[in-house]
Amino acid sequence: MTSPFDDARWFPVDLHVPDREFRFLPIDEGVLERSTFLDNRIDAQLDSATPVPLAAIPPQLPAGRLGWLFHTSFCCSTLLARALHLAPNQVVLKEPLLLRRLGDARHSGWPVDDFLRPVVGLLARPWSAAGSVVIKPTHAALNIAADLMRTTPGSRALLLTSSVEDFVVSNIKKAPETQSRIPELAERALRTCTLAARLPPAALAPPDLLCAAALQWAAQRELGADLLRAFGNATLRTLDASQLLGDPVGVARVANAWLGEPQLDTALRARAAAVSTRNAKATAVPYDGKQRERDVMSIRQRFEAPVGRALAWYERHVAPSMSAAARDLPAMAPLGAP
Structure with missing residues (x-):
């Protein structure tokens, strides 16, 4: 006998950890395509969602191939996620709210172990027979990334990142509301990783927002x-x-071979070529790598002094305490290597 939980389209759009309660809505592939993210910006009526207690989630759910697309902030992860999305055969879930809720709960001291298996099981349900799923958690859920991987033995993961200079420059482009969250996000990551104990006091007191972004x-x-x-x-x-921006189609193909379904390569090449010409977060807007290069160059020239100060502060107070693996992370386990 089948149940509504067998269908990935009966989708968990929210989770209240203290009340141990999910919220579900029926959605389709169009919602996945139109929604920039599957958090509170999902293209669906969240206030119409059906409450479902944690205890009602079946212990066994349909499962297929699962991959994880982890990322640091502002590193074009949404572009790669869109390139890999080949619904219904391969579905990429962009920043589902459930994982943000678990990351927030962990940060606030709530126990999350009881939620990991049902949350992952619900998100990992395939959208077609023998289909695969790639999940892109928000960067704010990096504090539960290890838990997610331990919950899904046999799954593979890709971690996308960027240079510190690119990261600082990207923060300049963000809205004031986004910039105001930089200190909180820095503190959140520091609480989870091993870096904080090694940093000197000056590194924990960045003098401005761009320095805080570097931290x-x-x-x-x-x-x-x-x-x-x-x-x-x-x-x-x-x-x-x-690397992704330099060859979006080629890198998407290699990422698909690692995370997804290699037999979808022909469709993936066409998909990656198409999405690489649009703004990943506003797909009606034309935008490609050359336009991005022009935008970044303009910002760097306009804000050369504050960017330079932030990078100098980082090199003096933060970089010496970082592990070699963190400084050189893209080279430590490069995608496409044997």
Whole structure:
């Protein structure tokens, strides 16, 4: 006998950890395509969701091939996620709210162990017979990345990141509301990784937001290095955003061979070529690598002095305390290596 939980389209759109309660909505592939993220920005009526207690989730759920696309902030992960999305045969779930809720709960001290298996089981349900799923958690859920991988033995993961300079420059482009969260995100990553105990006092008191962004970058890179030490390159591979931007189709094909279904290569090439010409977070807007290069160059020229100060502060106060694996993360387990 089948149940509604057998269908991936009966989708868990939210989770209240203290009340141990999910919220479900029926959605389709169109919602996945239209939604920039599957958090509170999902293209669905969240206020119409049906409450379902944790205890009602079946212990056994349909499962297929599963991959994880972890990432630090502002490294073009949404572009890669869109390139890999070949619904219904291969579905990429972009930042489902459930994982943000678990990351927030962990950060606040709530126990999350009871939720890991049902949350992952629900998200990993295939959308077609023999289909595969790639899950891209928000960077704010890096604090539960190791838990997610331990919950899914046999799955593979890719960690996408960027250089500290690219990260600092990207933060300049963000809205004031996003920039205001930089110190909180830095503290969140520092609490989880091994870097905080090694940092000098000056590193924990960044003088401005761009310096705080550099600290956030370092802490997230250290989280990635911790993850790599725990699971090794047989399970986890690393990638720098510059490689993706330099060859979006080629890199997407290699990422698909690692995470997804290699037999979908022909469809994936066409998909990756198409999405690489659009803004990944506003797909109606034309945008490609050349336009991005022009935008980045303009920002670097306009903000040369504050960017330079932030990078100098990082090199003096933060970089010496980072592990070699964190500093050189993309080279530690490169995607495509044997």
